[in-house]
Amino acid sequence: MIAGFPRAEFERRCSALHGHMHADGIDALLLTTPADIFYVTGFLTRFWESPARPWFVILPAGKGPRTVIPSIGAPLMAEGFTDDILTWDAPHPTDDGVSLLSEALRAAVPAAGTLGLPMGLETHLRMPLADWGRVTQSLGARRIIDATHTVERVREIKSDGEIARIKATCALAAKAFAQVPDLVRAAPRLDAVARGYQAALLHSGADWVSYLASAAGPEGYGDIIAPAGPQPLRSGDVLMLDTGAVKDGYFCDFDRNFAIDPPSACVERTHKALFEATDEALAALQPGLRACDVHRILAEGLVARGAQPGGGRLGHGLGITLTEWPSFTPLDQTELRAGMVLTLEPSAQTRPGKLLVHEENIVLRADGAELLSPRAAPEMEVIPL
């Protein structure tokens, strides 16, 4: 077992990547982010929180992953899906893995061959830019191309094991959401509830809580990304908590709204529109639709019920990171395929500058959507203050 998965899980992942690499004319992949490296090797650690060190995984065509990493990670990497671990003592002020990585890339990619790495939407290269310049200098005539889709077309189709993990993380969040009324009654302040809710996630069995958004206000909220402040929760507020807990390396990402004392007619109406538009999308989703179709279905569902859709995306992929591609926007043409794990996240204005956001997590099956988050109740839960 590797990171709790059978070894065959990683064989399948690498083999799928090899297939796409072949199709895309790539001799080796270079991966640098926590998610990509966990995906191919099972290397799971919170040590990424330190920006001090870069980590590299090379996946050569037809071969297993070759890792080029700081020495401190060698014992953990040795438990992963690789038997090829090169290390250096990082951080090194003048050669922080550059010569080791360059040599490994030259060995993996023929002199007139092609190196692929993710450089497109939603990606970044997690290493110093100047060092990347030095690496590319050392590669001579080798071509360097964008492998964003090479990786995405594989990672976006979740295995049964991955789906089970995301569903398990969703269940932990549901358990913690059930404690919110008690938390509000104990200390009706946004920051206190945000702290207590994170603790509840841990007590429910989350390994860690990488993300929590919280907001509250009369008729909804305007800003959904600010940290929780000491704002008192008042009668008439809608309280929203949006969870990115992690268990065994996989995220959930769904929210719940709570009315502090019975909600206004406008909040009730808007919430009903969000709930019903989500139901419509759940019924309509099927492989072959495009991401932009889901945006349209949700937006039209809201408009048909007299609600005004919020700006921005109305859902996205989910898995090893809190958010993955595609994005449910009018512009995203990504084709939906069976095995994708997605969030439906419609939002609607209650009045200018005030929103409600409703979110569920699903897996797309050959015959349609299957919920991974336990479906919210049709009516917003009321917490009497």
Add this chain to the structure above:
Amino acid sequence: MIAGFPRAEFERRCSALHGHMHADGIDALLLTTPADIFYVTGFLTRFWESPARPWFVILPAGKGPRTVIPSIGAPLMAEGFTDDILTWDAPHPTDDGVSLLSEALRAAVPAAGTLGLPMGLETHLRMPLADWGRVTQSLGARRIIDATHTVERVREIKSDGEIARIKATCALAAKAFAQVPDLVRAAPRLDAVARGYQAALLHSGADWVSYLASAAGPEGYGDIIAPAGPQPLRSGDVLMLDTGAVKDGYFCDFDRNFAIDPPSACVERTHKALFEATDEALAALQPGLRACDVHRILAEGLVARGAQPGGGRLGHGLGITLTEWPSFTPLDQTELRAGMVLTLEPSAQTRPGKLLVHEENIVLRADGAELLSPRAAPEMEVIPL
């Protein structure tokens, strides 16, 4: 107030950056990471957990920050130290802020001028690499240079307000460490203790817990970056918890070791060496030393007590991220200056493959080190099982 700081804090930060930019011949800085952006604007959010969107801050010479960000961040950014916020609807599949950023950079940097961005050790460019290529194409003859030190020489000197925050976060961790014996007795399993300790940090007042390392074993531990597993804690184990909690945007990063039942003579001896070597370093630290001197002081202090120093760095900077430069390695020549917040983190082998790590957080004052973490007890705390 911005992010809890007086506005003057940000005026001072930007003015200090302007001074270094002038000295380094930089017409504008481009910043893309959560830490750099929080530092100059006060923009603090956990939304960075989503890799979907890039965020940009441009600091032109002599002017305030100009921000180029996804629309979803505009309300929060408007509370920050900027009155210049350009937005686009992200993620956008074909132009994810590229043309907006390019135009803003061309406006900030004269046609024959110089753009600086961090590209050195411990940095990365948080945006898609292909988009960066498009931006540089658009900049014509403008020079692009490494501004790692331009930013570091400013960020590394913490203000009184920053030091107070780090000290406050350390105090929260100390409060949570006091609960570890109860947690161990309640459920003597590494993962249960790791969960309970994170919840204790939240209950103590941490906003969130971005990092926790935990390990346990007889005579110490080998791997300090693996996630906590269901390993039972047994008589004779040393349990280590290393905390990266966050309060008001600032980290602590220190650990504590606990003996499960009385420790072996070797553990006692090694812990004593770590404690005393730390005391020596606390007494010796002063501005003007170099990072490599601190490594030498700690390593020699351990050797003098018959202990074998662990590999890797023996401490580092601390602040907005869990780890900051410099690194206490034999190679790091960074000069220590008053106002730096640092960790002393000596490690020593108890036997091949087994370590103890001891860590404290300090601020360097003109007359020497001042502890920010409440100093550990000289003897390892024993938890009778």
